[in-house]
Amino acid sequence: MNILLLEDDPLLSKILTKHLQKDYVITITYDGNSALEILEDKKFDLLIFDSNVPGISGIDLIKELRSYNDTTPIIMITAYQDTIHLKTAFTYGCNDYIRKPFELDELDMRIENICRTFNIEQNQMIQITDAILFDSKNNQITKDKQTFSIAKKESEFLNYLAVNRNRTISKEELTQNLWSFESMPSDATLRVYIRNLRTVIGKERIETIRGTGYRLVS
Numbered sequence: 001m002n003i004l005l006l007e008d009d010p011l012l013s014k015i016l017t018k019h020l021q022k023d024y025v026i027t028i029t030y031d032g033n034s035a036l037e038i039l040e041d042k043k044f045d046l047l048i049f050d051s052n053v054p055g056i057s058g059i060d061l062i063k064e065l066r067s068y069n070d071t072t073p074i075i076m077i078t079a080y081q082d083t084i085h086l087k088t089a090f091t092y093g094c095n096d097y098i099r100k101p102f103e104l105d106e107l108d109m110r111i112e113n114i115c116r117t118f119n120i121e122q123n124q125m126i127q128i129t130d131a132i133l134f135d136s137k138n139n140q141i142t143k144d145k146q147t148f149s150i151a152k153k154e155s156e157f158l159n160y161l162a163v164n165r166n167r168t169i170s171k172e173e174l175t176q177n178l179w180s181f182e183s184m185p186s187d188a189t190l191r192v193y194i195r196n197l198r199t200v201i202g203k204e205r206i207e208t209i210r211g212t213g214y215r216l217v218s
Contacts, residue, residue: 002046006030006049059092062076063092074096075094078097153193157194174213204217
């Protein structure tokens, strides 16, 4: 399932992304204007919007999308404790909300409820190429009808590259999003993950951009 997360708080965004990308394909953005641009080019199964973000607010973004007859389910994250903002959000077309601070388990339950309500298939399959299918939940890659099991961290690594397909990802971005500060990997460890993934999906699929990082190409 593909989710667009709009959250401008860097720490909360990182926590939510790390949690959700275990089970879903996550695209992250930090302001309403960028979210709208992304939505013009890509379809998602679920949208999670913070109500108060730079640019177009999360609430106004809901109104904007519904005016285009976009019926994608939306969960709003809000720090507001009053009912006025919630009433406005629901009037504009919000499907559910969650108040800060919240437990990650609560968010999981609300996502699962949205999936049941809208019959969204929680499929973790990512098409790398016509011949390569990546199962991010079970850490498996199917290539030419042969299935390969990969390590969990390699799966997280490939999932991040796949979500950001055709974009160069720096080593710093990878390590900050996939590892805690206490367990930051060495450059040699990163090269091992890349080598192992290339062995399965093909060397040409993961490009090394010298001095910058890596890129998964279609």
